[in-house]
Amino acid sequence: RAGLNADPAESALDALTDDELLARAALASPDRPFQLEAALRRGISVERLHEATAVDPWFLDQILRIVEQRATLVTTGLQAMTRPAWRRAKRLGFADAQLAWLWGAEETRVRSSRLAAGVAPTYKTVDTCSAEFEAHTPYHYSTWEDEDEVGPGRRPKVVILGSGPNRIGQGIEFDYCCVHASFALRDAGFETVMVNCNPETVSTDYDTSDRLYFEPLTAEDVLAVLDAEAASGELVGVIVSLGGQTPLKLAGLVPPELVLGTSPDSIDLAEDRERWSGLCERLGIPQPPGGVASTVEDALAVVGRIDYPALVRPSYVLGGRAMSIVYDDAGLVAAMAELATFGAPGGAGAGSLGREGGLSSERPVLIDRFLEDAVEVDVDAVRDVAGEVLIGAVMEHVEEAGVHSGDSACAIPPPTLSAAVVQTIEGHTRAIAQALGVRGLLNVQYAVQQGEVFVIEANPRASRTVPFVSKATGVPLAKVAARVMLGATLAELRAEGLLKAPVSGSHVAVKEAVLPFNRFPEVDTLLGPEMRSTGEVMGIDRTFGLAFAKSQIAAGDRLPEGGAVFLSLADRDKEAAVGIAAQLQNVGFRIVGTRGTARALSQMGVRCEVLNKVGEGSPHVVDWIECGDVDLVINTPTGSGARADGYEIRKAAVARGIPCITTVSGGFAAAGAIVSAREQGPPVVALQDVHAGDPEGTGPPHAAIADRR
Known part of the structure; x- marks a missing residue:
């Protein structure tokens, strides 16, 4: 929402009756302020609203002031707005986007009219010393007062747009990129200016950058910061490609000459389906x-x-x-x-x-x-102004294509991809980077099906895997990319010592997603194309199996060392899953499954005890799980009936804290990790030691993952 009212989303509340609206407003929810505003706007009195909701009249009176100002603005219209009228509207919180919606005008026209009237925000400094003595913390917020407390800059300034509020799909990984970019540019002699609105991030720490503006990532607020910084010193430009999709969408609204790194046109080319498909055809790169x-x-x-x-x-x-x-x-x-x-x-x-x-x-x-039974691959790369492309890493996903890349575990180096496939992927990535004219970071996603490489999409921005790649390889991709955006070449950064060769040694790094299902017990744990994870962890060791085992421990899903494994598999997965059951049975696990799965496994030589489905009567599998008799669940459902039955199984497993795997490829990875961990317990090695040369790593890395394809 752009504000408390005056945007298209309010129509949903306008469609409710008075009684329906009051009933909703009586319940505490994130939508309650909007419901209260809608009630006051349709003429419900403060007294009646207080009686229905128990919200203090003082707060209702404040909302009523905004409602009354809205009516005045509609009557006044854009053309008749005076400087006092602009200031009153702004002090009551009306954003340019809201005013544009009210007046049926373009937001750019509203902004230009406001500026022509001489109305712009000023910036105050957060008093971190409670007025006990003078504070010098460069931590600013906007107001619509008269005095501005932002002082002049002493060095050329670079503005970095942060990632905004954390949400599923956009989290702390992007904040990592912004923070490391700020460090690198400050070391290079620039004054760094961070714009972000999330107090739970490192980028909003007062000492991460030279200046911090605690502002929403909207066109109005970002352009106001740029105007303020340009007026107080030399503004080199703004970085929009490190904070994820939120700041990237502002690239086309920022003056093109201020956008550092990849141009807005190239960003749009990668997003526009027709232009992107045409580019792939010209480059001869297959795509679905x-x-x-x-x-x-x-x-x-x-x-x-x-x-x-x-x-x-x-x-x-x-x-x-x-x-x-x-x-x-x-x-x-x-x-x-x-x-x-x-x-x-x-x-x-x-x-x-x-x-x-x-x-x-x-x-x-x-x-x-949709490419079924394909292996998904991620690549992070950096291209400089001279045209050199640095491949940060090629990452192979554990889960097959169709599971969102943010929810899938992935490994460096790729456990099962051939050298020829990796070479093809790297070649395609370099060609795409050159064709897009990337200057900075590039993430490309591929699907490999029966040895053929298909490009899925390219994003000329930081990806959520940049921190993982940086920690796994020792190459500070975000720092390198920030310097490249400001004109440095990769060759210059090598000579300077910022860009070093990737860590040598035989270690394998595995990134695993942290899934919040224990906080949302009614949400199904099935993985799919919509991202569900809220974070990620890394495991690192000499083999894929040990690294994967460590990643599960870090994610809070410690794999069992023994006990019973329950399998309930879709028909298409039963033949492939024999390898999972056989591996676990060979190291002493008890294999149990639903009737169809048990029959299929038994026919292929794996002893499997039969458990009833939920609908077949007790004792059934959920009874076993709730009694603690199952230590690992592998469930790959299909069809509406099986999906409903599987939901109860997965829900019970989450409630008991039992690891629950919903893909065959994830099952193979888990089985290999269990076997590796039983053979030799995962050793603890400091990441600094790995970056210093992997002293504990002897012998070539191998994938304790079997042939999971």
């Missing part, structure tokens, strides 16, 4: 067949050309929000209907995608052929 659609009819036409299964996702979003895999026309129609409501007035999903949602020709739905 696909298309774009803004209506259900368009979507059906695209799928008629590429066939099912299909991956359906909105454009210009991060974290796979509202993404789904569909297998038939009914699923496609349902997915399109859901996307149409996201952010739309009155839509059930209004607010999930916010102003990013809805269907239009400007924000079409992307539809791709």
